Each structure stands twice: as C-alpha cells, then as structure tokens.
Amino acid sequence: MQYIVQFSVAKTLARKYDISLKKVFTKFSPSIKVDYLSENYKKRRIQLALYPNFKRRRKHFYNLLTASKTPFTPIYRPYNPTKQPCTLCGSNDQIRMYHRKPVSLISRPAKTVIEHMIRINRRQIPVCKRCYNSL
Structure with a gap:
C-alpha cells in the first residue's frame, strides 16, 4: 500500500x-x-x-486507545451563505445567490460582476434583491 x-x-x-x-x-x-x-x-x-519498516508493534492499538482520555468531537462550522451581506453594496435585505457560468463558457468582455467573481475565484456570491435585478 x-x-x-x-x-x-x-x-x-x-x-x-x-x-x-x-x-x-x-x-x-x-x-x-x-x-x-x-x-x-x-x-x-x-x-x-x-x-x-513493517515490524509488528504489539501495543500499537493499546497506545492509540489510551492516548486520548477525552473523546474527540470535530468542530463543524456550518454557515448559511444567504446570511452574509451583499457582496456589491453591503446590504442585508433579501439576499439571493448569483451564479456564473464556467469561465470557458463566458464570452468576453463580460460584466464587471462576472470579472469580479473570476478575480476572487468564486462561482456564486450573495447579492441583495436590488443588485440582483440590476444584473
């Protein structure tokens, strides 16, 4: 292996x-x-x-089990992207997600928002309703 x-x-x-x-x-x-x-x-x-080397270690699993007295619980950081402020104007009013096409399918020159998304390497960004309708 x-x-x-x-x-x-x-x-x-x-x-x-x-x-x-x-x-x-x-x-x-x-x-x-x-x-x-x-x-x-x-x-x-x-x-x-x-x-x-691959020499057998007799107490390998015993040492692993006794090494940690407290159980490990992973820290999850789930977040809702629609709770973030608008990327364009900073408003928190009626947030929606704006998606873009893959870079290979975008015709140039593209909108400034699309260029911004390519620059920050994101396929979607949170945008308020007013900015979403103006795109």
Missing part, C-alpha cells in the same frame, strides 16, 4: 510540474517533502508519512 501511495503522489507531482518520476524523487526526496508558506507567511513543510 505504501508503495502505491508513494508512486501515486509522485505521478501526480510529475504531471503537475511536467517532469519525470526520477526528477520528482530528486526534487522532493523519496518521502515527498514539500515546503510552502502558510496563510501567515510562515514556512511549513509537509511530507508523506512512510513507515521505515
């Missing part, structure tokens, strides 16, 4: 950067280490978790 995942990631990177597998392993090392900047412009590194 580890071999399949490692080469799958390597082939994905090879296609992305248009280089050979040999160059991927030279550039990113066999454990596929990638350095990037976070949102706060801090240097981060991520790498593929590879096992050095």
